[in-house]
Amino acid sequence: MYDVVIVGAGPVGLFLACELGLAGCSVLVLEREPEPRSPWKVKPLGMRGLSAASVEAFYRRGMLHPLLTASGIDEDPGANLDADEPSPPRAAGHFAGMVLDPAKIDVAALPFRLPSPALQGVMASLEAVETVLSERASKLGVEVRRGVTVSAIAQDDETVVAHAGEHEYAARWLVGCDGGRSAVRGAAGFAFVGTEPQFTGYAALVTIADPEKLSPGFNLTPTGMYVQTPTQGHIGMMDFDGGAFDRSQQPTREHLQAVLRRVSGTDVTLSDVQLASSFTDRAMQTTTYRQGRVLLAGDAAHIHSPLGGQGLNTGIGDAMNLGWKLAATVHGYAPDGLLDTYTRERHPIGASVLDWTRAQTAAMRSDPLGQAVQGVIRDLLGTRDGTTYLFGKISGSSIRYDLGSEQPLVGRNAPDLRLEDGTRLGDLMQDGRGVALDFSTDRRLHGSAMGWESRIRYAAGPARNDLGAGAVLVRPDGVVVWAGDRDPDREAFERAAGHWFGSPATTEFQERA
Known part of the structure; x- marks a missing residue:
């Protein structure tokens, strides 16, 4: 078994x-x-x-x-890891086909971001x-x-x-x-449980007889959206038909061409279809x-x-x-x-x-309500705050679990903290254990951490940037579950370790340690 x-x-x-x-x-x-x-x-x-x-x-x-x-x-x-601040992203994704401008992202406003x-x-x-x-x-x-x-x-x-x-x-x-x-x-x-679809989407690899009639990238139109990627012949489409297409059937060339003409507003011609599938926005x-x-x-x-x-x-x-x-x-x-x-x-x-x-x-909807929402989003994307907020959602950097602590690091994905000897948090997590980083110089947490050695990896020493913490306890999935101040409380650390990692190691191990 x-x-x-x-x-x-x-x-x-x-x-x-x-x-x-x-x-x-x-x-x-x-x-x-x-x-x-x-x-x-x-x-x-x-x-x-x-x-x-x-x-x-x-x-x-x-x-x-x-x-x-x-x-x-x-x-x-590993390039640019010695910089004081992380570099802005090269690309930032999109929201409903409206592409985010990386230059408008305020990297300093993203929570606890360090070079990584x-x-x-x-x-x-x-x-x-x-x-x-x-x-x-x-x-x-x-x-x-x-x-x-x-x-x-x-x-x-x-x-x-x-x-x-x-x-x-x-x-x-x-x-x-x-x-x-x-x-x-x-x-x-x-x-x-959830909500029923508003559109049918299509992804297809096709041969286009007249590709110059289509614009590259994301294209929001009054009747839907189409995407033409840099790879010639790769087309995505979204048709607001209420999800009416029978997805048990393979989309034909004629059907795909009709949808593409409708959402693009052109008389583009598909001469061949190599692969095609459909999807919806059923949530x-x-x-x-x-x-x-x-x-x-x-x-x-x-x-x-x-x-x-x-x-x-x-x-x-x-x-x-x-x-x-x-x-x-x-x-x-x-x-x-x-x-x-x-x-x-x-x-x-x-x-x-x-x-x-x-x-x-x-x-993305083509009705006046959808167009009004799209106008608001475009206005937000014209600002640094709006673009930064949307990027935080897309990148996952805004995720924070409610772990019952007001300490600002707790519940967040740990930044890639780096000790002065060059050791990075990411290096310490490869064996799947939790990590206790102790930035104090007198190893205050050493004795208590050893009780969980099989589940928590302990590392100590000054950090290049400790983000104001004296020590942090990180789960194996990279989430901070406890952070101490400049004078870490050993008892508080032990309670946090016990809460997330169970009882300390065996008495035999503790005596040997």
Whole structure:
């Protein structure tokens, strides 16, 4: 029997598998597709924008360089790390097709931002992302079985069993990472609620007989939106038809041409279609991310339109949050209620993303109400404050969990704090443990931290920029859970460590230490 069975070998399932494998769990991943390669995963249709928060997750697990290499990106993520302030982003994304100007972002206003190899977003193909994660998962002993379709789930107080044809796969826990049409979600009885679609979207690789009739980039029109990427023939369209297109049918050349002519206001001609698919802005979310021994992550827990590229990034955030908590539960040292914090912390993030995409849909509508909203957004994007606010949402830098503390660092993704000897927080997080950084010179926290050595990595010394803190305690997912002042309180640190990491190590270890 496995510790965890994960259903779905996409980026979210594989990232979660790596987190669990890193923590020493036995993991089986079941994937219904028989082969990992697909034309939908390679450039251009497979390109996805990874936010700075997602890139940071790869950086903190030592996978940033492999990701850049697999994506064909020839750059040094460590450049400009000696600067006093982080560099502004090269690109800032868009809101409802209205592109943010990076020059208008007030980097100093972003919360607790320090120079890091992972402050920029990255364009990567799904194939590159899955290749890097698959290789890491294999090295960690994760087993992946393809061509397995899960049809039913049964669970009791001790185990959960996934049924696939004549085969049964038993584990202590099961996580559905099997996408928007999740079989796990339905089989486990999760309630799935939300709003119905306003538009049908299309992504297609086509041959355009007269491409000069279309404008490059995002184009909002009185009847919808179309996107023409620098890759010739890659077209995206959004048609406000109330989601009426029958998505069980493959879009024909004639249908795609009619939609493109309608939303572009031109008589453009499509001479050929190589690949095409459709989607909607249906926005749904499960009411909880856990039912007994079954959990959900990524699109299995929340679906929405792909506007702004939030789906993959939200799913990676789910996996990063869940991985260490589920591993602690498997190994028996999780504090009471730790696994329940997964839903408590990530469900509001998912709900916020759904509203974010709904707002973009509202701003794209061709009626007077939508046009009025679009005008307000354009005015906001003309200001530094408005652009900075929207970038904070897109990049993930504005996320803060409510952990019951008014200390401004607590609940936020930790900045890449750097000790004077050159050690960076990101370097210390690659083994998946939490990190205690003690900036005091007399090692005030050393004795207490050693009691959690198997779960918390301790590092001490002056910092290049300590952001006014005397010490910080960082969870394995990079979230600050405690921060002390210039004279750190050992008892407060111990309470925080015990709250998040369980009881100290064994008495035998403490005596040896």
